[in-house]
Amino acid sequence: xxxxxxxxxxxxKQYRITRVAxxxxxxxxxxxxxxxxxxxxxxxxxxxxxxxLVWALHxxxxxxxxxxxxxxxxxxxxxxxxxxxxxxxxxxxxxxRAILNGRVGSLLEVGTGFHxxxxxxxxxxxxxxxxxxxxxEVNRKFDEIVAFxxxxxxxxxxxxxxxxxxxxxxxxxxxxxLEPEILLVDEVLAVGDAVFQKKCLGxxxxxxxxxxTVLFVSHNLVAIQNLCQRALWVDAGRVGEVGSAGEVVAxxxxxxxxxxxxxxxxxxxxxxxxxxxxxxxIRVRPESGAPNDAISMDHSAVVEVEYWNxxxxxxxxxxxxxxxxxxxxxxxxxxxxxxxPGNQPWLAAGLYRSTCRIxxxxxxxxxxxxxxxxxxxxxxxxxxxxxxxxxxxxxxxxRAGSWFGREPGVLRPALEWTTEALQELAAP
Amino acid sequence: MLPIPETVIRGSARHYPTATxxxxxxxxxxxxxxxxxxxxxxxxxxxxxxxxxxxxxxxxGMSWLFLRPVVNMLLLSLVFGRLVQVPSDNIPYPLFSLAAxxxxxxxxxxxxxxxxxxxxxxHVISKVYFPRxxxxxxxxxxxxxxLAAAACVLVVALFxxxxxxxxxxVWLPLFTLVALGFSLAVGLWxxxxxxxxxDVSFAVQFLLQAMMYISPVIYSVSxxxxxxxxxxxxxxxxxxxxxxxWALFGLEPAxxxxxxxxxxxxxxxxxxxxxxxxxxxxTVVDIL
Numbered sequence: 001x002x003x004x005x006x007x008x009x010x011x012x013k014q015y016r017i018t019r020v021a022x023x024x025x026x027x028x029x030x031x032x033x034x035x036x037x038x039x040x041x042x043x044x045x046x047x048x049x050x051x052x053l054v055w056a057l058h059x060x061x062x063x064x065x066x067x068x069x070x071x072x073x074x075x076x077x078x079x080x081x082x083x084x085x086x087x088x089x090x091x092x093x094x095x096x097r098a099i100l101n102g103r104v105g106s107l108l109e110v111g112t113g114f115h116x117x118x119x120x121x122x123x124x125x126x127x128x129x130x131x132x133x134x135x136x137e138v139n140r141k142f143d144e145i146v147a148f149x150x151x152x153x154x155x156x157x158x159x160x161x162x163x164x165x166x167x168x169x170x171x172x173x174x175x176x177x178l179e180p181e182i183l184l185v186d187e188v189l190a191v192g193d194a195v196f197q198k199k200c201l202g203x204x205x206x207x208x209x210x211x212x213t214v215l216f217v218s219h220n221l222v223a224i225q226n227l228c229q230r231a232l233w234v235d236a237g238r239v240g241e242v243g244s245a246g247e248v249v250a251x252x253x254x255x256x257x258x259x260x261x262x263x264x265x266x267x268x269x270x271x272x273x274x275x276x277x278x279x280x281x282i283r284v285r286p287e288s289g290a291p292n293d294a295i296s297m298d299h300s301a302v303v304e305v306e307y308w309n310x311x312x313x314x315x316x317x318x319x320x321x322x323x324x325x326x327x328x329x330x331x332x333x334x335x336x337x338x339x340x341p342g343n344q345p346w347l348a349a350g351l352y353r354s355t356c357r358i359x360x361x362x363x364x365x366x367x368x369x370x371x372x373x374x375x376x377x378x379x380x381x382x383x384x385x386x387x388x389x390x391x392x393x394x395x396x397x398x399r400a401g402s403w404f405g406r407e408p409g410v411l412r413p414a415l416e417w418t419t420e421a422l423q424e425l426a427a428p
Numbered sequence: 429m430l431p432i433p434e435t436v437i438r439g440s441a442r443h444y445p446t447a448t449x450x451x452x453x454x455x456x457x458x459x460x461x462x463x464x465x466x467x468x469x470x471x472x473x474x475x476x477x478x479x480x481x482x483x484x485x486x487x488x489g490m491s492w493l494f495l496r497p498v499v500n501m502l503l504l505s506l507v508f509g510r511l512v513q514v515p516s517d518n519i520p521y522p523l524f525s526l527a528a529x530x531x532x533x534x535x536x537x538x539x540x541x542x543x544x545x546x547x548x549x550x551h552v553i554s555k556v557y558f559p560r561x562x563x564x565x566x567x568x569x570x571x572x573x574x575l576a577a578a579a580c581v582l583v584v585a586l587f588x589x590x591x592x593x594x595x596x597x598v599w600l601p602l603f604t605l606v607a608l609g610f611s612l613a614v615g616l617w618x619x620x621x622x623x624x625x626x627d628v629s630f631a632v633q634f635l636l637q638a639m640m641y642i643s644p645v646i647y648s649v650s651x652x653x654x655x656x657x658x659x660x661x662x663x664x665x666x667x668x669x670x671x672x673x674w675a676l677f678g679l680e681p682a683x684x685x686x687x688x689x690x691x692x693x694x695x696x697x698x699x700x701x702x703x704x705x706x707x708x709x710x711t712v713v714d715i716l
Contacts (some may be wrong), residue, residue: 085554122480
């Protein structure tokens with residue numbers, strides 16, 4: 001087949017957001033109320049109420065070549081799902097058009113059409129029919145689907161008794177064995193355990209190598225980078241950028257970073273602090289980079305604070321609290337921790353900078369916040385600045401097996417492993 | 429327990445368009461019946477799910493299909509046959525009422541299911557594409573399963589009363605078809621309305637109750653004054669029920685011109701309903 005597999009030309013989708021008419025609720029009671037309601041309902045049909053129009057998609061154009069896997073990224077509500085729904089013919093575009101060459105399969109939800117009272121076997125056929133598979137086709141792939149889903153023993157159990165994991169596995173297995181020329185997938189991989197997610201992503205990779213076209217909407221940027229050659233960034237209903245997956249993801253990330261990696265106060269009179277100390281600048285950055293650069297998991301970063309010491313001969317120290325985005329303290333570190341007690345330096349009045357180096361391979365990927373504490377005389381807090389800085393640690397992709405999502409945990413150290421053979425078994 | 433539906437599509441692979449064009453449809457588009465035909469297997473599955481799902485984890489299971497017409501017949505016979513002594517044109521009242529309960533039970537189930545089908549299947553509609561007409565079609569068609577079960581009950585009853593089978597029963601499928609068409613016409617209009625007004629699910633109960641009283645389910649057409657006959661027979665279900673009684677017991681009058689006329693009305697309702705439904709289906713996902 002020549003030409004693009006999917007071609008979208010100026011696709012737009014407008015939604016009318018009508019505020020839920022109050023008249024439905026505040027109508028009086030009794031016969032007159034009923035009459036009034038009926039009249040209002042009739043008026044609502046005649047007159048278009050003033051309502052807000054929202055462009056969920058605006059002038060979206062792009063081509064996808066056959067056999068290409070393209071990832072769609074963007075913030076929540078940017079229009080990713082709307083785009084997918086329009087392409088899947090679930091809802092019509094307001095203007096523009098799209099041409100899809102080949103059989104289209106869409107996987108917008110896991111378990112579409114499952115009936116809880118029916119058994120796994122029955123749902124397998126039902127779901128197949130809803131997704132567009134013929135019964136003969138399901139028959140042919142039946143064993144393969146069941147094996148993929150790992151539910152052999154529960155085939156004749158109603159799916160309402162399934163664990164959520166089993167349910168998802170069966171549902172995905174049916175969809176994965178649909179053989180469309182164009183597959184539209186929405187975030188279905190957000191469910192299921194890591195092992196199964198990996199299996200699903202692997203299956204999608206297979207689909208792509210078989211020359212089919214895949215459109216994949218996901219928040220899992222690592223998966224997007226590993227599975228897709230190209231990515232489409234949807235920003236507020238428009239095409240933000242189309243291009244190689246790595247570049248688009250990097251630009252998208254840069255735009256979404258709401259991290260506060262630097263703050264500067266030039267005037268000592270208004271800078272945060274008190275009569276002892278004022279903060280001039282705080283920032284966090286990769287050790288060999290600027291505050292705007294991404295901090296990757298396997299490279300070291302530095303946290304700096306510059307402050308004016310206003311009183312001569314004072315003992316001042318800096319302490320940072322590292323918090324996860326769930327407000328859990330990951331660890332703390334103070335500038336005087338390693339000094340011998342009773343032997344702390346005395347500072348003259350002036351401007352100072354304290355730098356703390358965070359080694360690579362320590363923090364896991366994720367968002368972190370920093371609380372700044374300024375200490376005097378060893379342990380007394382003289383000034384505290386909460387949420388002083390925040391930053392993201394991003395996955396570097398350097399570690400094997402890391403491509404199917406974030407590992408749990410706050411820390412992600414690179415630890416040493418050895419495996420040695422203890423005994424060889426004779427070949428059977 | 430019903431078996432999983434057998435393959436209905438044999439021979440060459442299903443027709444798939446080589447290119448799909450997604451764009452806004454304008455005005456009154458076609459009904460897309462070709463697309464519906466391509467999805468007939470799905471239709472069968474949806475009917476099967478409707479029936480199968482409803483009776484799972486009930487103690488009596490599929491027996492309900494038979495129990496309902498039997499209990500209805502017994503109740504009607506007791507109240508209207510015994511107590512009220514409604515004349516039944518010299519046919520034993522149980523048989524007389526059963527002959528009406530067959531098409532009526534079918535019709536009311538079909539209307540009930542097709543009218544709420546869109547709202548009930550919203551989670552599916554919003555996630556996967558197939559011609560939406562399949563959904564109310566499956567709702568109406570699932571009434572045929574009730575009809576088949578009630579027919580078994582009727583055969584037993586005919587045997588019990590030693591009623592001979594008449595040759596005219598070959599007309600029964602025709603009357604059934606009219607009832608199916610009418611249920612679909614009502615169902616399509618109600619399903620379309622239900623998208624905007626959830627009141628429909630309540631209104632449909634009253635509607636069916638009212639329709640039962642203006643159809644000759646518990647009494648005979650001969651009770652209706654001839655001055656009102658014309659208006660009375662505009663209701664297609666009147667002709668259908670009368671047709672059943674005529675085919676089964678030879679009760680006059682046989683459905684004639686007025687039946688053709690009401691069937692014509694039904695067709696108009698059906699076609700307009702289908703077009704209105706098609707027009708709503710484009711934006712149904714955005715509204716619900």
